[in-house]
Amino acid sequence: MSLLAELFSARAADPGYADAAARRAARGEPPGTRGRGAGVLLVVALVGVLLAVAGAEARRREPVAAQERARLVKEIRARTAESDALRRRADAARAEAERLRAAALAGTDAGHRARRALSAAQAAAAAAPARGAALVVTVDDAPHGAGDGGGRVYDQDLQVLVNDLWGAGATAIGVNGLRLTATSAIRGAGEAVLVDYRPLTRPYTVTALGDPERLSAALAGSAADRRLAALRDRYRLRYERRVRSDARLPAGTVPEPRHARPVEEGERGR
Amino acid sequence: MIVLLGLLAGIALGLLLDPAVPLWLQPYLPIAIVAALDAVFGGVRARLEGVFDEKVFVVSFLSNAVIAALIVFLGDQLGVGSQLSTGVVVVLGIRIFSNAAAIRRRVFGA
Numbered sequence: 010m011s012l013l014a015e016l017f018s019a020r021a022a023d024p025g026y027a028d029a030a031a032r033r034a035a036r037g038e039p040p041g042t043r044g045r046g047a048g049v050l051l052v053v054a055l056v057g058v059l060l061a062v063a064g065a066e067a068r069r070r071e072p073v074a075a076q077e078r079a080r081l082v083k084e085i086r087a088r089t090a091e092s093d094a095l096r097r098r099a100d101a102a103r104a105e106a107e108r109l110r111a112a113a114l115a116g117t118d119a120g121h122r123a124r125r126a127l128s129a130a131q132a133a134a135a136a137a138p139a140r141g142a143a144l145v146v147t148v149d150d151a152p153h154g155a156g157d158g159g160g161r162v163y164d165q166d167l168q169v170l171v172n173d174l175w176g177a178g179a180t181a182i183g184v185n186g187l188r189l190t191a192t193s194a195i196r197g198a199g200e201a202v203l204v205d206y207r208p209l210t211r212p213y214t215v216t217a218l219g220d221p222e223r224l225s226a227a228l229a230g231s232a233a234d235r236r237l238a239a240l241r242d243r244y245r246l247r248y249e250r251r252v253r254s255d256a257r258l259p260a261g262t263v264p265e266p267r268h269a270r271p272v273e274e275g276e277r278g279r
Numbered sequence: 280m281i282v283l284l285g286l287l288a289g290i291a292l293g294l295l296l297d298p299a300v301p302l303w304l305q306p307y308l309p310i311a312i313v314a315a316l317d318a319v320f321g322g323v324r325a326r327l328e329g330v331f332d333e334k335v336f337v338v339s340f341l342s343n344a345v346i347a348a349l350i351v352f353l354g355d356q357l358g359v360g361s362q363l364s365t366g367v368v369v370v371l372g373i374r375i376f377s378n379a380a381a382i383r384r385r386v387f388g389a
């Protein structure tokens with residue numbers, strides 16, 4: 010603490026000068042006479058050079074950083090636009106493939122059957138958009154200051170809710186507009202709840218397509234219902250259910266087949 | 280007078296020559312400036328108190344700069360360069376403030 014003590018006392022911070030003065034006094038020289046020499050000039054000039062160089066350096070470095078940032082921002086925008094364009098192209102190609110497939114399958118009975126099987130498989134894999142009557146469950150953190158820090162919705166709460174909704178017979182489920190597929194994961198990362206690695210923002214709205222009456226009846230008294238109701242009573246979490254007659258869910262991200270590959274022209278028919 | 284002249288000459292020299300600071304020297308530049316400012320404020324304070332001594336001034340400047348650079352270099356080698364830089368700046372900053380406070384008391388009597 011001697012540093013702090015020194016700071017608040019008025020004593021000389023550098024005892025070197027006091028010692029030198031004492032030595033000079035002991036030798037009988039008058040105090041304060043030495044001090045206008047070449048050494049002082051040199052040191053002061055050196056300080057000036059240092060300041061000038063540092064100033065020039067800082068000026069030189071600042072525009073470089075700004076340019077770098079602007080370049081990065083531009084690149085991000087360009088790449089985002091590029092990926093948007095690619096996604097539009099992919100959507101158009103998918104629609105075109107869908108149309109061609111429908112046209113190709115429309116002719117025959119076997120084609121009709123294949124098409125029905127395909128759309129059933131697509132619905133099951135959440136590869137196609139879905140719409141219909143739905144039960145909407147809204148869960149949210151307790152308002153600020155309420156409860157004792159336990160008033161947060163965790164990933165497990167949503168997991169249990171989604172599992173019980175599947176169990177209640179929901180045909181499609183989306184959380185905050187993100188469609189759940191067979192491989193979707195609801196996870197927590199720090200403060201955030203992620204669905205398929207995409208962070209959700211509160212409140213959490215779980216939309217389950219299916220007959221709302223039946224879903225509601227099956228959900229009532231389930232593990233999720235008991236758990237969320239208990240959390241609502243104890244921590245003032247928000248938990249409410251309502252029915253929507255026409256809800257839409259987008260297609261989910263279907264995992265790419267990793268081992269299947271298109272048949273080459275030469276291999277066909279082999 | 281000679282001090283102001285020297286300072287201006289140094290600044291002019293630095294701006295005119297505009298030497299490119301090599302990359303390995305760049306982390307030491309801010310530390311060297313803080314160390315130099317410490318020596319300068321100490322010198323000004325000593326001058327005002329009438330105990331200025333050229334040898335002490337030159338030696339304190341050189342040793343401040345060298346030791347500060349050495350600490351930062353050592354910190355870089357040990358992987359705690361930024362923390363040690365912070366430490367050096369804090370210590371020298373405290374000294375600069377206490378010297379500046381003494382100068383203020385001398386000059387303005389407040």
